[in-house]
Amino acid sequence: MFEANLKHIHSISKAFFKNLQFLISKFVQKTIPFLFITDRSNLPPMIEINGIKKSFGEKEILRGVNLTIETGSTLVIIGRSGCGKSVLLKHIIRLLTPDEGTIIIDGQDITHMREKDIFKIRKDFGFLFQGAALFDSMNVEQNVGLALRENYSLTSGEIDMIVAEKLELVGLPNIQKMKPSDLSGGMKKRVSLARSLATNPKYILYDEPTTGLDPVMSDQIDELIKDLSEKLKVTSIVVTHDIFSVYDVADYVAMMHDGKIYFEGTPNELQNSPDKLIRDFLNRTDKKI
Ligand SMILES: Nc1ncnc2c1ncn2[C@@H]1O[C@H](COP(=O)(O)OP(=O)(O)OP(=O)(O)O)[C@@H](O)[C@H]1O
Ligand SMILES: [Mg+2]
Numbered sequence: 001m002f003e004a005n006l007k008h009i010h011s012i013s014k015a016f017f018k019n020l021q022f023l024i025s026k027f028v029q030k031t032i033p034f035l036f037i038t039d040r041s042n043l044p045p046m047i048e049i050n051g052i053k054k055s056f057g058e059k060e061i062l063r064g065v066n067l068t069i070e071t072g073s074t075l076v077i078i079g080r081s082g083c084g085k086s087v088l089l090k091h092i093i094r095l096l097t098p099d100e101g102t103i104i105i106d107g108q109d110i111t112h113m114r115e116k117d118i119f120k121i122r123k124d125f126g127f128l129f130q131g132a133a134l135f136d137s138m139n140v141e142q143n144v145g146l147a148l149r150e151n152y153s154l155t156s157g158e159i160d161m162i163v164a165e166k167l168e169l170v171g172l173p174n175i176q177k178m179k180p181s182d183l184s185g186g187m188k189k190r191v192s193l194a195r196s197l198a199t200n201p202k203y204i205l206y207d208e209p210t211t212g213l214d215p216v217m218s219d220q221i222d223e224l225i226k227d228l229s230e231k232l233k234v235t236s237i238v239v240t241h242d243i244f245s246v247y248d249v250a251d252y253v254a255m256m257h258d259g260k261i262y263f264e265g266t267p268n269e270l271q272n273s274p275d276k277l278i279r280d281f282l283n284r285t286d287k288k289i
Contacts, residue, residue: 046069046070046071046105046106046203046235047067047068047069047092047103047104047105047203047235047237048067048068048102048103048104049065049066049067049068049088049091049092049101049102049103049104050066050101050102050103050104051064051065051066051100051101051102052064052065052088052091052098052100052101052102052103053065053098053099053100053101053259054084054087054091054096054098054099055099060259061084061087061259062084062087062088062091062098062259062260063258063259063260064100064101064259064260065084065088065101065256065259065260065261066261067254067261067264069235069237069252070235071106071233071235072229072233072234072235073229073235073236073251073252074225074226074229074235074236074237074238074249074250074251074252075236075237075238075250075251075252075253075254076237076238076239076240076245076246076249076250076252076253076254076267077089077237077238077239077240077253077254077255077256078239078240078241078243078246078253078254078255078256078281079255079256079257079262079281080257080281081241083256083257083258083259084256084259085207085239085256086130086207086239088256089127089205089207089237089239091103092105092125092205092237093118093121093122093125093127093205094110094111094113094118094121094122097111097112098111105121108121123151123199124201124202124203125201125202125203125204125205126196126197126198126199126201126203126204126205127196127204127205127207128192128193128196128204128205128206128207128209129192129207130207130208130211130239133192134180134188134191134192134195135180136179136180136181138180139176139177139178139179140167140172140175140176140177140178140179140180140183140191141160141163141176141177143180143191143192143195144163144166144167144191144194144195144198145159145160145162145163145198146195146198147195147198147199148162148163148198148199151199152199160176162198163176163194163198164176166194166195166197166198167191167194169194169197169224170190170191170193170194170197170221170224171190171217171220172187172190172191172194175187175191185212186212186213186214186217189209189211189212189213190217190221193206193209193221193224197228200232201234202234202235203234203235203236203237204225204228204234204235204236204237205236205237205239206225206236206237206238206239206240207239208239208240208241209221209225209238209240209245210222210240210242210245211240211241211242218242218244218245219248222244222245222248222249225238225249226248226249229249236249238250243282246267246270247267247271250266250267251266252264252265252266253265253266253267253269253270255270255278255281257277262277262278263275263278270282
């Protein structure tokens with residue numbers, strides 16, 4: 001009797017462990033691919049801008065902007081001068097806070113996040129401001145290494161190496177000791193770009209990266225933007241007046257007009273659009289070049 005019970009318990013526990021084994025193997029089969037998955041299409045969109053509105057005094061600049069930028073892609077924003085492109089970029093890193101609407105970065109709502117937490121989010125971003133915005137009192141080396149010195153615990157030797165590497169990347173090796181006042185407009189722009197690349201950001205916002213550069217240098221900067229996006233999977237938003245840049249670097253284009261996104265599509269769709277406003281904008285921009 002006792003032996004029969006023991007046998008019964010033994011067979012039940014055997015079945016239990018067999019089932020458990022089966023469940024664990026199913027769990028592992030289903031979970032492990034998610035842990036190691038590299039297909040970025042399963043990730044949430046990187047930046048979601050939902051209905052943001054912004055006024056300065058009486059002037060309504062953004063009137064409900066909706067935009068989604070997917071991880072790893074390059075979005076180019078175009079639109080007439082003064083339509084709010086720079087204002088929009090500044091919202092993405094919360095240098096400005098919208099009056100209405102939300103900004104979601106990698107699933108996190110940053111619209112009203114505290115400055116302390118925003119600071120952490122900003123660490124993932126490189127921002128190339130319109131106008132070079134270098135600190136005149138610092139030399140090139142100090143300007144490019146600024147974020148590295150302030151936010152990371154690196155030795156000065158490590159910082160020197162990173163600064164040299166980034167200056168090389170923008171085609172300006174060995175100018176570490178020069179002052180911004182000794183640089184041409186184009187050089188300032190490239191030093192500023194080196195500075196925004198110094199921390200190897202996941203996302204880069206470029207505000208007019210090629211303005212003031214000659215065509216050869218503009219092409220080089222476009223190549224660099226493309227390289228960063230393709231090789232390092234950096235997610236980029238580029239505001240530009242340079243229509244060649246649109247066709248060179250964009251996965252998607254958004255055209256702003258009247259405080260909203262008027263057009264969103266591929267460069268090809270933009271080029272073939274019959275819409276009068278778009279045609280006029282492209283023709284005017286073409287003529288300027
Ligand atoms: N901090 C601010 N305070 C008041 N008005 C502002 C502020 N920032 C921007 N504006 C106004 O918002 C409008 C849009 O400016 P923004 O710089 O975004 O234009 P833009 O599309 O980037 O133009 P551009 O192509 O010339 O760079 C402008 O009329 C500008 O004067
Ligand atoms: Mg601007």
